[in-house]
Amino acid sequence: MADHSMLHEWIESVRQRQTPEWCDWALQGIQGAVVFHLGAFCDIPPGKPEHWQILKPPYPVTALEFTYELEHVRKAGLLLCVESFDADGFYVIPAEKVRGGGWITGEPIRGWRNEAGALIFETSSKTEPSGVLMARWALAATVFNLLQCVNVQAIDNPAPQRLNAKRVAKGNVPLYSFKTLCLGLPNERCNGAALGGTHASPRLHLRRGHIRHLGEGRRVWVQSCVVGSGPGVVEKDYRLVAKAAAA
Template identity: 30%
Template sequence: MKPTAQLPHYSTHAREFFLEAARLLPERLNVRGDFEEFLADYLQESVKFLLPDNGYLFDNHDYKPSMFELQRLPYAMCALEFEADDELYAVDSGLLQSRKRIALCFDPWQLPARQQERLAWLRGKDWADGFPERALAVMAVFDVPGGWAASVGMLVVDLAEDRPMTVKEAGNLSAMATAVGARLKSKGSRYGLPATFVTFPWRSALAGQDHEQAVENLYIDTIDETRVVYEFLAAVNCSNVGTSETAAPRMLNERRQKKGRTLFYPYKTLNLFPPGRRSSRDGGGTHDSPDVHLRRGHPRRLHEMHGGETVWINATTVNAGQGEMREQVYKVKA
């Protein structure tokens, strides 16, 4: 974990790329740009959060059942930016390494109507067909040589039914899960998260993928992002966690606006308070607040005599007593 010296602005750069792709695809390849338009509008309208390297917020990266009740979106559409290091890459996997990541997490029912229409066309189904009433959708956006790409589909979790379960409870892993896990040399987890893979058939066919290949690629593309979303939602919904906002750079945006370029966006970061103190939940913190850099922690449900709330418990602090650290991914409030 390290302080962020400069805001990454992944969403801005990715949006510029997808806007240009949406413009060029119809005239050069006779391909509709609905997918790129969906991504560009989402990156414009979503609330952006800056997360630590690899999106790590907990010591143990697993789908713990105790964290499932915390899977509630703070906003209808979130974009979680993080940098991926070599730990998330298997050299002999045959896959390209992507360091710049954006995990999109959203409630499909709360999307603007035009976005729902785009997804309906991409799915080849009526909009409401197959979506659970309490749905959490995850998509992955990532850098590739020369630009940006995204998972050709989305992973959907039914928040009423898809509870985490152990491998033993789930029975034998599917052949695909076993093969992909071995290919990526992913670390074993005690728990798995049931989910539905919603592919975009027409765009997958354009890439020469049948349904099975499309599902496997979607699975691979969203492995890291789904885990990041799960940890983020568990953290942000602890009662002693709030958010603060770093404003978009005004002078840079003025220059970008004159050139007709996509503007930089503000970022939200997580603020952690000692157990027993409630967060304001209103984004009232500022980056002028001290002080200590949290390495990682875990949620804990307090006994009923202490309110029965779920709070974040600090794991390790770095640079305690060494003065203020600015532009951190998240901070502990004294």
């Protein structure tokens, strides 16, 4: 589990190096950012666009930190997510930590739904948004909807006060508090009544909120949740907690 956020490293890197102009734009509201450390990218339940009912960050500036592997090399990534005040959707500025120190900051991408419900992406460049940029935006959208699930909790990890006092005295950026996500998962099968099927439980995924028809005109709303098979283990900061089987 990470003992501190990486956001202060990105801020210091941007201030010390010549960076694209959009980094200055991101720094304007960074002091009030709320940080989520997600752990390994591959452990995050995949989401589908039709399941993204919420296309807005939970805070005006939300930072998502995660790790991933590329060619057997472990890397660290950061997504700065800024809500769009003049329209639906949100902006994502991706950054990647490089060996030897410093960060590479990518171009912002904005995504939103049009009146027909289709996802639209745009960047400041004249070229079409790359698949990597859209994948980073999709990761953020998935996390924002995860936070609305009934079996997901955000656990607070406060910043060390004494260490921060020393850092501020030396003129350094203080460490940020961060949150981790705790998922309540079934041991083997997804929650719900057995339907008589024999197939294995699906891979861990998001199930969007929906209306369930009970017959005789009765209906109930089923809240969004995470379903599927998953191990009851702690994997870095993305905690998968198995529920005890019913007696």
